[in-house]
């Protein structure tokens with residue numbers, strides 16, 4: 630973790646032209662943070678400036694759902710955006726660039742960007758499910774009355790949506806001096822198989838309802854966690870959750886999807902944690918979220934062709 634702590638950063642901030650005055654405000658706030666490693670900030674509306682020689686790309690800007698907008702039209706607008714950004718990465722960024730897609734629908738946008746950047750390995754594209762992962766970890770920790778650091782190996786499977794499956798069957802909790810399974814620590818299977826899952830699945834909506842704005846601080850923290858783990862690796866014996874490219878060889882998830890899996894990272898390379906036992910309860914939830922992604926991919930790929 631030492632090298633990441635010493636690496637100076639140049640931030641290239643891309644937004645659409647009408648938002649440039651707003652972006653100036655973001656630049657001011659970043660300057661006012663007096664961040665020790667932030668060497669330079671370059672705000673721009675030009676892809677050839679924003680994507681030039683990138684080591685890391687965080688794709689946040691997408692088309693939000695507007696009143697009365699059909700799902701298909703929303704997807705079509707996002708396919709256009711992420712096709713463009715994939716092509717710009719292909720043209721201007723380093724071939725080793727690590728791309729994190731945050732803008733929703735994050736999984737499918739990530740797949741579109743990867744497909745539109747054929748010269749960059751698909752493994753270098755991932756989408757954010759770390760926020761869901763952190764939410765799950767925190768729900769378990771609060772229930773046990775311990776810090777979230779004492780809960781490890783929760784898993785988010787599938788789409789970053791309400792069909793995602795937050796899974797605690799491999800989660801370990803350090804409580805009262807020993808390492809317990811999550812089920813032994815919480816002693817309430819009904820909660821773990823019911824309200825726990827729906828709370829994590831619906832958390833984004835709950836935050837919007839309360840704040841009248843979507844998650845911002847927690848999403849930014851999750852983005853930092855995700856990128857830091859790519860750069861510095863995961864801890865021995867621990868895994869995290871990331872939406873990554875499925876080759877069809879893990880857990881029966883169809884190929885050619887960006888699906889959230891448990892991953893371990895070393896030397897800036899992730900590997901799906903492949904040998905976990907999956908019971909019928911988990912399998913049906915993993916399949917349901919995969920089916921949703923297959924349908925969305927097929928619609929998106931049809932738009933990509935035109």
Ligand SMILES: NC(=O)c1ccc[n+]([C@@H]2O[C@H](COP(=O)([O-])OP(=O)(O)OC[C@H]3O[C@@H](n4cnc5c(N)ncnc54)[C@H](O)[C@@H]3O)[C@@H](O)[C@H]2O)c1
Pocket residue numbers: 643644645648689690691692693710730731732733734735756757758759760761789843844845848
């Ligand atoms: N995966 C996750 O866990 C997660 C978490 C939080 C937010 N999100 C998603 O991230 C996205 C952004 O959320 P937000 O709250 O920051 O929204 P926001 O509207 O505050 O910010 C989005 C910014 O992107 C810009 N933008 C739009 N289209 C662009 C384009 N083509 N090129 C460059 N910039 C463009 C907008 O002008 C705006 O400044 C949303 O889709 C949101 O649903 C995902």
Ligand SMILES: *[C@@H]1O[C@H](CO)[C@@H](O)[C@H](O)[C@H]1NC(C)=O
Pocket residue numbers: 733734735736788789790791921922924925
């Ligand atoms: C998958 O999740 C995204 C949020 O990232 C959501 O917008 C989309 O509708 C989901 N896909 C389907 C097919 O429901």
Ligand SMILES: *[C@@H]1O[C@H](CO)[C@@H](O)[C@H](O)[C@H]1NC(C)=O
Pocket residue numbers: 779803804805806807
């Ligand atoms: C587990 O928790 C105890 C306190 O309950 C703490 O002393 C110990 O360091 C923790 N172990 C790990 C691996 O974090």
Ligand SMILES: *[C@@H]1O[C@H](CO)[C@@H](O)[C@H](O)[C@H]1NC(C)=O
Pocket residue numbers: 896
């Ligand atoms: C780490 O990855 C780089 C680039 O892929 C490779 O050249 C190097 O040999 C790897 N190092 C180790 C220790 O695996």
Ligand SMILES: *[C@@H]1O[C@H](CO)[C@@H](O)[C@H](O)[C@H]1NC(C)=O
Pocket residue numbers: 724725726727750752753859896897898899
């Ligand atoms: C990204 O691609 C490079 C090769 O260009 C590879 O060495 C590296 O492991 C990939 N990164 C990830 C996160 O898989």
